[in-house]
Amino acid sequence: MKKTINWGIIGCGNVTEHKSGPAFNKVEGSNLIAVMRRNADLARDYARRHKVPKWYDDADDLINDKEVNAVYVATPPSSHALYAIKAMKAGKPVYVENPMAATFQQCVEMNAVSKETGVPLYVAYYRRTLPGFRKVKTLIEDGSIGKPLVVNIMLIRPPLPAETDRKNPSWRVQPDIAGGGIFYDLASHQLDFLDFLFGPVKKVSGSSANFGGYYEAEDTVVAQMEFENGVLGSGTWSFVSDDSSTRDVMEIIGTKGRIEFTTFGHEPVLLFKEHDFLEFPYINPENIQYNLISNVVDAIRGEAECVSTGETAARTNFVMEKIVY
Structure with missing residues (x-):
């Protein structure tokens, strides 16, 4: 009889309400049996x-x-390492929210414990399993744009009210909790997906600034990178623009065409070729993390390899630190 994975969630906040929490009961061989939050009434x-x-x-x-x-750790990044390490030392596989931790060093420590204990560690970079992003990977692998040459990222938007409240700022703009600012929260998804497409980054540099003055963390970032497979990349992120400048686009240019897609808009993937233009709409699962949680459950049960592990996710933390710090 196959083992049933009985999950406990540490930190049952907003991300678990719809994106992840319900999926633990929908995946075959998986049950959500316990939750924890420091506020007993909310738990x-x-x-x-x-x-x-x-x-x-x-x-x-x-x-x-x-x-x-x-154990699923869904607290802010600064406590990911603490709870993940405790769970792994207790012999319990861990699925941790992204970014993997507030610092690359914490990621290293988490992976060291996973290796020492033999207990697996997975990270919630769920775009690796979503249909639109999978389509991008397929288009690259089947040669639809020829040899990939360059990838460009542009993510620009105005600040949200929770980010401009100086009296009660969001934890997402507090580096001691989040690792950095909104760049850490959002760009981590993009950088991890590029790692999934092209492999690790071998060279990276960047600059960051705080132009808005709403919080201490960086609010604008630029970066350039080179992947191990030779693809060159650049990125521009800013979270203090006005509405007219809002952009969410990733573009991959190859020798025979280009692919354009959004990270957060979930709009159709676009393929541009010399005499052709194709659009690939897609539908995400009701609970956005369902596909990855299913993959994680299968991996824990020894039935699959997980596409998002502590080893792959730590690389994204490394890249972000090199860009911002």
Whole structure:
């Protein structure tokens, strides 16, 4: 009889409400049986609304629950390493939110514990499993644009109210919690996906600035990089523009055409060739992390290799630190 993966969530906040939490009960061979949040009332409420049998207000209690045999860490990045390491030392596979940690050094420590204990560590870079992003990978691999030469990223938008509230700033703009600013939160998805397409980055440099003055972290970033396969890349990110400058585009240029797609808009993938233009619409799963969680469950059960591990995810933290710091 195949092992059922009984999950416990540490940090049942907004990301778990729809993107991930419900998927743990939808994937075959997987159940969500416990949740934890430091605020007991919020933990109890989440468990009630999502029909989760157990709730805790102490992470150690969830990790030590004998019925929980895998742990999803969905807290802000600064505590990812703490909880992931505790869970792995307790012998429980870990699925951790992205970015993997607040610093590259914390990623190194997490991977060291995974290697020492033999307990697997996975990271929620779910775009590696979404249909539109998979289509991009297929188009590259089947030679639709010839040899890939250059990739360009542009992500620009105005600041959100939670990012401009100086009295109660979002944790996403506090480097001691998030690792950096909004760049760490959003660009990590893009940089990880490029790692998935082209392999590790071998050279990277960048500059960052704070032009808006709303918070201490960087709000504007530019970067250039070279991948091990020879593809050259550049990126521009800014989170203090006005609406007229809003952009969300990734463009891959090859010797025979180019691919254009969004990271967060989930619009159709576009293929441009000399005498051709093709559009590839796609539909994401209801819970955006479903495909990756299914892959993780299969990996824990020894039935598949996971596409997003601590080893691959740590590379993204390394690249972001080189760009910003």
